[in-house]
Amino acid sequence: GAGVSQSPRYKVAKRGQDVALRCDPISGHVSLFWYQQALGQGPEFLTYFQNEAQLDKSGLPSDRFFAERPEGSVSTLKIQRTQQEDSAVYLCASSLVGSVADTQYFGPGTRLTVL
Amino acid sequence: ELKVEQNPLFLSMQEGKNYTIYCNYSTTSDRLYWYRQDPGKSLESLFVLLSNGAVKQEGRLMASLDTKARLSTLHITAAVHDLSATYFCAVERALNFGKGTSLLVTP
Numbered sequence: 001g002a003g004v005s006q007s008p009r010y011k012v013a014k015r016g017q018d019v020a021l022r023c024d025p026i027s028g029h030v031s032l033f034w035y036q037q038a039l040g041q042g043p044e045f046l047t048y049f050q051n052e053a054q055l056d057k058s059g060l061p062s063d064r065f066f067a068e069r070p071e072g073s074v075s076t077l078k079i080q081r082t083q084q085e086d087s088a089v090y091l092c093a094s095s096l097v098g099s100v101a102d103t104q105y106f107g108p109g110t111r112l113t114v115l
Numbered sequence: 116e117l118k119v120e121q122n123p124l125f126l127s128m129q130e131g132k133n134y135t136i137y138c139n140y141s142t143t144s145d146r147l148y149w150y151r152q153d154p155g156k157s158l159e160s161l162f163v164l165l166s167n168g169a170v171k172q173e174g175r176l177m178a179s180l181d182t183k184a185r186l187s188t189l190h191i192t193a194a195v196h197d198l199s200a201t202y203f204c205a206v207e208r209a210l211n212f213g214k215g216t217s218l219l220v221t222p
Contacts, residue, residue: 041214042119042203042215045209091158102146103148103163105160107157109157
């Protein structure tokens with residue numbers, strides 16, 4: 001079946017521009033996570049949704065980062081006034097709440113480069 | 116603050132050899148995950164370990180969990196080139212990842 005998809009796969013932005021990154025989770029997956037992965041590092045947690053509720057946003061690095069999932073399916077991560085330090089791969093993952101293991105399935109990521 | 120430490124961070128090993136990657140974490144956790152990441156690709160789930168003493172095996176990889184020691188190991192048996200990748204361990208539901216172990220298997 002279809003996995004987690006993300007778009008765009010690559011995004012180049014000039015410093016100060018706003019960007020929006022989209023995530024389509026696996027159908028029926030209740031939980032959705034966003035992570036930021038800098039080059040050569042492990043992913044770092046940004047935020048978590050259960051259905052449309054954002055239950056944890058403790059990892060968002062600043063108030064320039066905003067995420068939403070208005071209908072409990074597709075999610076958008078928005079970054080306002082991008083800075084060079086925002087350059088990273090942004091990974092989205094979804095999981096099926098209720099399963100014991102609660103394994104997260106990751107999308108291919110969006111590579112953001114801020115010039 | 117939960118810390119997850121992996122070692123080694125880089126590992127070059129010959130085909131046919133065995134080796135172990137270690138993952139230590141700083142606070143109690145009820146679950147531990149191992150993921151694989153190929154260059155330029157996303158993360159692929161390998162194992163989920165949920166209880167003390169849990170052991171799971173898939174092909175040449177075997178993962179174990181000791182919750183008392185807050186330690187998980189990923190053991191590689193008779194390495195082959197296809198295993199070359201970066202391996203991450205992660206704990207908790209909102210995954211806290213280690214820095215990853217870059218594995219290179221050479222002839």
